[in-house]
Every structure is written in structure tokens, then in C-alpha cells.
Amino acid sequence: MLLNQFLVLGAALFAFGVYGLLVRRNVVLILLSVELMLNAVNINLIAFESYLVSAQAVGQVFAIFVITVAAAEVGIGLAIVLMIFRNRKSANVDDLSLMRW
Amino acid sequence: MTFSDWIAEPVNWVFAAIGLAVLFSGFRVVTSKNVVHAALYLVGALAGTAGLFLLMSAEFVAWVLVLVYIGAVIVLFLFGIMITRAPTGLDESLSSDQTAMPALLSAAVFVVMTWASIDAFGTELLATVGEATSTQVIGESLLGRFVIPFEVVSFVLLAALIGGITIARRDLTPVEEEERMSV
Amino acid sequence: MSWEVDYLAIAPELIIIGSLFLVLGLDLTLPRLKKYWTATAAVAGSALALIPLAFLAVEGETISMFDGSYVVDEFALVLKGLFLVTAYIVFLMSVNYIESERYYQGEYYLLLLASVLGSLVLASARDLIVLFIGIELVTGPLYLLAGWRKGDVKSNEASLKYFILGVLSTAILLYGMSVLYGLTGEITFSGLAEATAAMPNSPALTMAVLFLIVGFGFKISAVPFHFWAPDTYEGAPTPITAYLSVNSKAAGFVAMLLVMYLALPGVSDVWAPALWALAALSMTIGNLSALRQTNIVRLLAYSSIAQAGFMLVPFAAAAVAGADLEEAFSATVIYLVIYAVMNLGAFGVVIAGARTTKSGEISDWAGLSNVDSRAAVLVAVFFFSLAGIPPLAGWFAKFVMFRSVMIAGGAATVVLAVVAAVNAVIALYYYAKVVKSVWLDDATREFPGEFDEPPAGSLRLALAISVGLTVVVGFFPALATFVADASRVIAAGG
Helix, strand or coil: CEHHHHHHHHHHHHHHHHHHHHHECEHHHHHHHHHHHHHHHHHHHHHHHHHHCCCCCHHHHHHHHHHHHHHHHHHHHHHHHHHHHHHHCCCEHHHCHHHCC | CCHHHHHHCHHHHHHHHHHHHHHHHHHHHHHCCCHHHHHHHHHHHHHHHHHHHHHCCCHHHHHHHHHHHHHHHHHHHHHHHHHCCCCCCCCHHHECCCCHHHHHHHHHHHHHHHHHHHHHHCCCECCCCCCCCCHHHHHHHHCCCCHHHHHHHHHHHHHHHHHHHHHHCCCCCHHHHHHHHHC | CCCCCCCCCCHHHHHHHHHHHHHHHHHHHCCHHHCHHHHHHHHHHHHHCHHHHHHHHHHCCCEEECCCCEEECHHHHHHHHHHHHHHHHHHHHHHHHHHHCCCCHHHHHHHHHHHHHHHHHHHHECEHHHHHHHHHHHHHHHHHHHCCCCCCHHHHHHHHHHHHHHHHHHHHHHHHHHHHHHHHCCCEHHHHHHHHHHCCCCHHHHHHHHHHHHHHHHHCCCCCCCCHHHHHHHHCCHHHHHHHHHHHHHHHHHHHHHHHHHHCHHHHHHHHHHHHHHHHHHHHHHHHHHHCCCEHHHHHHHHHHHHHHHHHHHHHHHHHHCCCHHHHHHHHHHHHHHHHHHHHHHHHHHHHHHHHHCCCEHHHHCCHHHHCHHHHHHHHHHHHHHHCCCCCHHHHHHHHHHHHHHHHCCHHHHHHHHHHHHHHHHHHHHHHHHHHHHHCCCCCCCCCCCCCCCCCHHHHHHHHHHHHHHHHHHHCCHHHHHHHHHHHHHHHCC
16 A cells, blocks of 8 residues: 555545635634645554554554644533534624634 | 565554544544544544554554543533533534635645655664553653653643632622632 | 553643633632632632643653643643733733623633643644644633623724634645645654655645645734734733734744644745745735834734734744754744743733723823833833844844754745845834834823722733743843753654
């Protein structure tokens, strides 16, 4: 298997994530897009590890850290969404006046 | 390496099948008009990714991905969707109407990344095919060389847990607070 | 293989962890009316953690752990000192602010302590994984703290905006790190420096470096990645805004400079122009936007964007000119330290003044000197210091910056120096506008607040520390140059 077949797949997922981030208006869906981007990073890391083969499996360990942090961030993000929903009864970015940038 | 060499390897058929499924799911995550479907397509993309990890002999990480993401994070997402009562049917308002610029931009991102990685790695082959990285190596690595980030990341989780509960919980009304105080 | 841990070297981190758990325990067990003890624990923790730092500084040894991925050298000690002192001041500023409205005190201090722990880890990080986890621990709790005024829609949106851009920048940063790892097979800074120096410049390497700069650009809110900052700063509780504009910004800076300086000196032809552009844009756009602000917190938000530009100047200039980075590095660190102290003071005086004015609009601050002369004096001290007027600390920061640009030489640096000089003048205008409003303008209305009662002791102590440092460093710049000497150590292989 080529290294690049995985890297290109990762790049495609990252690009999908960028698209979703720009197009989506619902906060939960924006978070899903970011997860897609982080998943692309994980594919990269595992592919590079499989290509380089380090003694301490650095790439795989890095991927585990990325997964952990991503899980924590989803928790934080959904808590923020819930808080906003309590005040505004909406999870759409458009309904937030300041969110137009 | 020509395409016929590449396609002659059965493992690449597996890759092609999983890869296409991942791409399709990933695409649907950002285009689906139904919030629940988008979250479920992410399950597909992640399950496919776990399959790719298995191909790349990263067994432990593959199962971590399945357990943490599909087992926990997606459930969290579904809870989030249900609690915020996002419309679960078709909803045109989930995406903005201007899709041309974002599409162009993300295509540009893809082209640049692909060009850079093809330029850098050409037709390099993966070194480990078939021999799984032992979990022992990862465990020793996590609790040896990487013990500091390993310990520190637990505080990221602790802070997310405590802060998330505080932010998301409903505040007590003054009356409820009085009752709480008198106890 | 066995891994040695030097417990004295990580004692500051351990003390912060200890006080974090103490806060957690106190919050669980104390009755509601005694929750202020959690504040005491946090304040005491951040002060106690300075003691082992002093021991380590006296010893002066460079301690390297885990394959050189966690290093305690003089540079790390200076930054840890900075992070702890500024955290101490922010804790003091928080005490009354958090008590005066219905906040969750225990959780507030716990999250802030977690963020401080992250910045301590970051100062010692010498590999990509530790760096990444450090950044996440600094910012993660802050996403939540920015929304701590739960009932306030502005605060909610501050939190959301900060969070979305924060995770986006993390994703971009991580993609860059993954490519860097793939190209070199290294994650420690020393390994990366060797590998990248030996390798010809390729599109992939350029892309990785640019991804890192974009990611860090968001974290330090440099133009054009700054648009989250003003709204977030305005919506967040004021002590958190102070923390965001000082500690978390300093953490982003430290992370970026460490990576560029220690890990990627071999590819400075890629990142130097990018940093040059970031510096010039941040100064100019930040200052021009600050001119139009009528809200004092938004003004400070844009001013801190512009100050970030000034901070980048020495480093960017030296890198573009190919000059010695060591001098520039210490100039940037000196600027960072001085900026941290005076900016914290400015936010402290905003909190103190808002007790009288009950408003963030600059026009509502007119005539403050008639009713609260002490606050008015402090406004003058901190805003003139930010503007760089001698003999306050800010002038020395600006002086060091321009000196290092002159040392670097070259056409591109002269252009940058001119941009910086013009911007320093623009900045003087809007800082002076605030001081003029407070001192010279007549009050347009009755002040609604209670100004007979002095602000709480903790806030006064916070202001006293910052004003003391601002004035003392201004008169005796030699005190600040020890920072420079310390940051030079890093060049020797720290």
C-alpha cells in the first residue's frame, strides 16, 4: 500500500471538514465538521507511523492524544451549545447576532 | 509503480472499498439535510477510518477510535441534537445558501495538500503491513516517554467534565436556592 | 528503559495540581457562604508555586527529562514565573467580581487553575505532543470560562465564538504537526531542528509550517485571524478577559516562538515573511480599529491585537534579515513580560473604575478624576505605559523592540520599523483619549456607582502589584534585562 493513498484520503476528509465549517449554520453540525478534520489528522498520523515505524510508536500515541482531546472538546462544545439553547431556544449560528463575522 | 501493479494487490481492493465508503460518508456529513443523518454518517466515516487503521496495523488505535468515538462521542452528539430539539426531519436551513465560495476554498485546500504530499512522498510504500503494533509498546510508551502529556491530558478531561456540567446545568431559581440553603 | 523524574523541577506544576484538588475538595464540602475559601486556596497555590521556582532559579541548572521533551531551564523558569505572577493577579482581581454576581466560585477557580497548569507545562514543552496538550489545557477551560456569565447572551456568544475558532485552529495546527512528523520522523524540537536543517525545502514542509502559523495566529489573535477576539473579550467576565489577553496570549506566543525558534530555525525563509506580514498587519489593523472604539474593553481588545504585532516585530525582523535570532528572542520575551504586567493593570483599573461608572463606554468615564482620583491616576499610569511613554515600563519594551530591529538591519526590517513607529504614534492617540476623558472632560452625568466605599483589598493588592512593577521597571530597566539574560540561555541549547 502506498503512503500517499492514505494521505490523499486524509486531505479529502480535511477539505470536507473545511467545507462543512464554512457552509453549516447549526453549531452541532459545525462541530461534526471539525471532528472530520481531526479524523483526517489521525489518518495522517497513523499512516506516517506505519511508514516510519518508530520504536515508541510515536504516531499512534499522538493519535491517541488527539482522540482524547477531541472527546474533551466535544463535551465542552455541547455544554456551550446547551447553555446557548437555554437562553435562545436555537442552535443555529444565524440566530446569534454577534456571530456574523 | 503502475496502476495495474497497485490494483493487483488484494489489500488495495479492501482499501479502495473502505476508502470510498469513508469518502461518501464524509461527504454526507457536511451535506446531509438531516442533523441525525449527518451524525450517523460520521459514524460511518469513523468506522471506515478504524478499518483503515487495521489495514495499517494500528490495532489498538483502531479500537480506541471505535470505543471512544462511536461508543461515546457520537452518543453525546445525538444527545446534544435531541436536547436542543434540532429538527430531526429534512431542514433546508442547516446549511447556508452560498456554497460556491466554500466549495472552491475547500477544493483548493485539497489540491494544495495533495500536491504537497505527492511531491514529498511520491510512491513510497508503507513499511508495516500485516504485523500489528503491539499494545505493549504503546502502553510502555504512554506511561514512559509520554507520561507527562498522559497525566496532563487527564486535567483537560477533568476540566471539560466539571466545566461542562457547570455551564450546561440549569441554574437554580431563587426559590429553589432558598430551600437548598435552609437544609 | 527507565525514565527519571526530577520532582523539584516539576514542583510548581505539582503545587498547582495540589491547590486544584484542594479547591475541588473545599467546593464539595464547604457550605455556600464559605465558598470564598476556594479563592484563598487558588491565590495561595499560585503564590506557593513561586517558591520552588526561586530554588530552581538559584540552582540555575538545566534539567531535561523524557528524551529532552520536558525541559526546565532559565527560560522556562522566567515564563513560569510570568504565568504564575499574572495568574496570581488575575485570581486577586476575580475575588470580588466573582462573589458579586451569582457565579460558581469553586468551579471558576478550578478551571482557571487548570489553565494555569497548562501554561506551566507549555513553558517546559520541548516536543510537539507536550506542546499540543499544553495548549489544549490552557484554552480548553477558557472556552467555558468565557461563557461564565451564563444568563448573558453576549457572554454565551463570546464562549461559542472562541470555542469554534479554537477547535478550528487546533485542527489546523495538528494537521501541520502531523505533516512535520511525517517528513522528519521526529517530534522533539531538537530532533526537528536537525532534520529540517538537513532537508531541502519542499512544498510539504512549507505547507506544514504555514499551517502551524495559521493555527498559532488564531491563538494569539494576530490579524487576519483576530476577528474572534473583540467579541470574546467584550462578552467574557472582565477578569477572564484580562487572563485571555495576557496569560493565554502569552502562552500562544511562547508556543509559537518555541516551535519557530527551537524546532524550525532551518526553514526561517518560510516563516519569517509570514511573521513579518502578521506583525505589520496586526499593528496596523489593530490600531486603526482601536481608534474607532467607544467601549473601553473593546478598545483594550484591539490594542492587545496591536501590541501582539509589536511583540512579533523583533523576532520577525531578525528572521527576515537573517540576523541573530537570540537578541530578537530576548527582546520579544521582555516585551511580553512588560506587556503582561501593564495590560493586567489596565484591566484591573477597568474593573475598579466600572464600580463607579457602571459602564464600559469611554464617554461615561468622563470626569472620573473628580470622584475617584486614585482610579484616575491608575488609568493614566497604565494607559500611558501601554502607549510607551517614559518613564513607565512600556517605553522600555518599545525601546528594546526598536533596538533589536536596528541591530538586525536590512531593508525589510527598516520598513517594519517604520510601520511600528507610525503605529506607536497612532496608539498614543487612542490611549491618550481615554486618559483625557477621565481627567479633562467634565462629567456628563451623575456616577451611579458607590465610590465612597474603597474597592476590596484583593483588587487593591492586584493593582498595587501591577502599578509597582510598571513604575519600577520603567525607572530601573536593568531589572527587566535579567529576563533577557535568562532567555539567552535557551540559545545555548536549552
